[in-house]
Amino acid sequence: MGSREMVEMTNTLKLVTIPLLLWSVVASPAIAQSPTYGVGRTPTAEELRRMDISIGPTGEELPPGRGTAKEGAQVYLQKACIGCHGVTGIGGAAPALRSEQGADLPVWQKERILPLRSPYATTVWDFINRGMPLGLEGTLTPDEVYSLTAYLLFLNNVIPEDQVLDKESLPKVKMPIGDEFGKPHEFKLNSPRLKGYPY
Amino acid sequence: MDSKRNSRRELLKLGTALAGGFTVALRGNAQAQEHSHPATPGSENASPMIHGSKEQIEYGERSKYVTSVRMAHPVGGRASPDVFGKVFHVATPLQDSVGVITPSSLHYVATTRGSYLPDIDPRQHTLTIHGLVDRPLTLTVDDLKRFPSVTRLHFIECAGNRHTGQQKTVQETHGMTSCSEWTGVLLSTLFKECGLKSSAKWFVSEGAEEVKGASSIPIAKGMDDCLIAYGQNGEPLRPQQGFPVRIMVPGFEGIYHTKFLRRIKVVDRFYMNYNEFGHLRPEDKELALGEQIGPKSVITYPSGAQQLPGPGFYEISGLAWSGGGAVKTVEVSTDGGKKWNRAEFKNTAQRMAHVRFAYPWRWDGTETEIMSRCIDEIGQRQPMREEIANWWNVPFERNYRVPGLDNSVMPWRIARDGSVTNGLA
Numbered sequence: 001m002g003s004r005e006m007v008e009m010t011n012t013l014k015l016v017t018i019p020l021l022l023w024s025v026v027a028s029p030a031i032a033q034s035p036t037y038g039v040g041r042t043p044t045a046e047e048l049r050r051m052d053i054s055i056g057p058t059g060e061e062l063p064p065g066r067g068t069a070k071e072g073a074q075v076y077l078q079k080a081c082i083g084c085h086g087v088t089g090i091g092g093a094a095p096a097l098r099s100e101q102g103a104d105l106p107v108w109q110k111e112r113i114l115p116l117r118s119p120y121a122t123t124v125w126d127f128i129n130r131g132m133p134l135g136l137e138g139t140l141t142p143d144e145v146y147s148l149t150a151y152l153l154f155l156n157n158v159i160p161e162d163q164v165l166d167k168e169s170l171p172k173v174k175m176p177i178g179d180e181f182g183k184p185h186e187f188k189l190n191s192p193r194l195k196g197y198p199y
Numbered sequence: 200m201d202s203k204r205n206s207r208r209e210l211l212k213l214g215t216a217l218a219g220g221f222t223v224a225l226r227g228n229a230q231a232q233e234h235s236h237p238a239t240p241g242s243e244n245a246s247p248m249i250h251g252s253k254e255q256i257e258y259g260e261r262s263k264y265v266t267s268v269r270m271a272h273p274v275g276g277r278a279s280p281d282v283f284g285k286v287f288h289v290a291t292p293l294q295d296s297v298g299v300i301t302p303s304s305l306h307y308v309a310t311t312r313g314s315y316l317p318d319i320d321p322r323q324h325t326l327t328i329h330g331l332v333d334r335p336l337t338l339t340v341d342d343l344k345r346f347p348s349v350t351r352l353h354f355i356e357c358a359g360n361r362h363t364g365q366q367k368t369v370q371e372t373h374g375m376t377s378c379s380e381w382t383g384v385l386l387s388t389l390f391k392e393c394g395l396k397s398s399a400k401w402f403v404s405e406g407a408e409e410v411k412g413a414s415s416i417p418i419a420k421g422m423d424d425c426l427i428a429y430g431q432n433g434e435p436l437r438p439q440q441g442f443p444v445r446i447m448v449p450g451f452e453g454i455y456h457t458k459f460l461r462r463i464k465v466v467d468r469f470y471m472n473y474n475e476f477g478h479l480r481p482e483d484k485e486l487a488l489g490e491q492i493g494p495k496s497v498i499t500y501p502s503g504a505q506q507l508p509g510p511g512f513y514e515i516s517g518l519a520w521s522g523g524g525a526v527k528t529v530e531v532s533t534d535g536g537k538k539w540n541r542a543e544f545k546n547t548a549q550r551m552a553h554v555r556f557a558y559p560w561r562w563d564g565t566e567t568e569i570m571s572r573c574i575d576e577i578g579q580r581q582p583m584r585e586e587i588a589n590w591w592n593v594p595f596e597r598n599y600r601v602p603g604l605d606n607s608v609m610p611w612r613i614a615r616d617g618s619v620t621n622g623l624a
Contacts, residue, residue: 035334035392035393039338039346040336040339040342041336042336043337047337048327051461053411054466054470057469057470057471084283094283095312114476117476118476118479119471119476120471122471123471123472126472127410127473130411130413131409131411131473134283135409137410137411181480181486182479182480182481182484182486182487184486184490185487186417187419187490190524191577192523192577193487193488193491193522193523194488198580198582198587198589198590
């Protein structure tokens with residue numbers, strides 16, 4: 001940082017100090033303060049990278065890797081998904097992964113199954129990655145998760161069998177539900193959940 | 200080391216034997232003694248005595264005559280435990296409850312899709328807050344206990360807590376809610392410690408169970424009253440309630456109260472986790488009737504499958520709660536909803552906590568229906584099912600399913616023989 005920039009910054013700081021102090025009273029969460037208690041430790045970047053398994057709708061947290069439905073069908077066999085979820089996603093003791101109902105039925109009239117109802121293919125990837133297979137969670141490679149996601153989406157007629165899913169293509173998959181689902185409203189403290197309900 | 204332990208055990212055995220011998224000796228004396236006068240009436244023991252044991256000294260048990268237990272919920276639904284040994288939904292026996300604290304052993308249990316219970320060593324467990332913060336932070340359970348704490352009464356209710364005409368008891372209709380005293384650190388304290396960036400809008404809370412259940416929660420809620428709890432009813436959380444750490448999101452559906460909390464990621468947008476996918480509804484309006492629990496109340500005595508011995512005085516008693524704040528008033532009707540009478544509170548109504556209400560009633564022995572309704576501090580009112588159907592402009596039918604969370608009024612029918620049954624049946 002050059003000295004001129006420093007001077008400019010100091011001036012800016014002077015200008016904003018007073019309003020900032022006032023503002024901090026009402027909007028303190030948004031202000032960078034120094035820690036009050038100093039308890040705990042700073043996690044390393046590597047620790048954070050390993051533990052951050054949340055995949056948002058844009059897929060920015062997705063790891064490198066790729067997979068297709070054909071490869072996913074093999075993984076589905078190898079990883080014994082078949083034992084709980086049935087031969088092609090139906091008929092096991094665990095929740096069904098494929099709709100039994102007609103392809104032309106609107107999605108809201110079909111069963112509530114993840115690969116079908118989710119608005120984002122990233123949700124499917126995220127859940128397989130964090131929660132499957134039962135008892136062996138966290139053992140799938142990114143390629144295997146991409147492949148299984150592709151297989152389940154193919155089984156539900158969402159993508160073609162040869163489509164490659166990766167960090168770029170997965171968030172772009174057009175899910176059957178489209179945009180036809182309720183959006184979370186902005187939460188306001190001490191407000192009725194739905195104004196005027198039931199009158 | 201081993202020999203020391205053995206000798207200690209022998210000493211204990213000796214102690215037990217001595218104590219036993221002493222009792223026998225006393226009894227022997229009592230029998231052998233000859234009295235010139237009969238024993239003083241009234242000083243004899245009316246019941247057998249429970250002899251002290253090591254276990255009782257260490258961690259007390261309830262009477263063997265108290266048999267109230269939880270049950271898998273809903274009846275005829277998914278089993279708990281299921282074929283994999285996972286637990287899904289387990290309901291609290293509200294029909295036997297008194298006061299507002301649910302004993303930790305009877306607190307309802309719910310998992311998103313069936314889950315095992317992680318057996319967490321609290322010394323190995325950490326909570327990490329990261330994402331849109333100035334200083335990511337990793338805290339051990341001991342670290343958490345160093346922060347200023349709060350202790351608050353809060354209910355939790357599962358979104359699956361719906362009453363239908365097929366259910367028999369209040370445990371079946373309303374048992375997926377419980378209330379405890381929770382102790383922990385306000386999330387706002389930790390957020391301030393980390394320094395939230397101005398782009399922070401949501402946070403994702405994540406548990407350490409095998410599916411790492413995660414929920415998206417608004418930052419405004421997190422800064423208001425969310426609680427990182429390590430204590431429940433005066434002791435550490437039970438494993439079924441998220442030992443060693445869970446998040447309390449007061450007034451929100453149970454699923455948001457992530458158990459075994461290991462990570463909070465602060466983000467700038469709504470993350471569609473598996474839990475959120477389960478919440479999806481076609482319409483914004485129906486979605487809005489999820490998340491925050493509406494004002495709700497139910498009579499727990501007299502309630503379904505109970506029996507009134509005959510006409511005469513009864514104190515009608517029940518629980519009321521709301522996700523919108525403290526319950527302000529509760530009304531009770533004993534004539535099927537024609538006349539509503541103000542109920543009294545048995546404890547101080549607190550924000551997002553059960554309050555125990557009561558109404559004195561003299562039953563004349565005729566068939567009737569009793570029910571309760573409440574209003575919370577922000578003016579939300581508990582509706583009748585007919586009112587909800589009218590609001591949605593759909594015909595009201597006996598099996599009408601309330602959109603969103605079901606906080607409608609619950610009627611109990613009392614027959615001439617004093618039997619109590621589900622008024623929706």
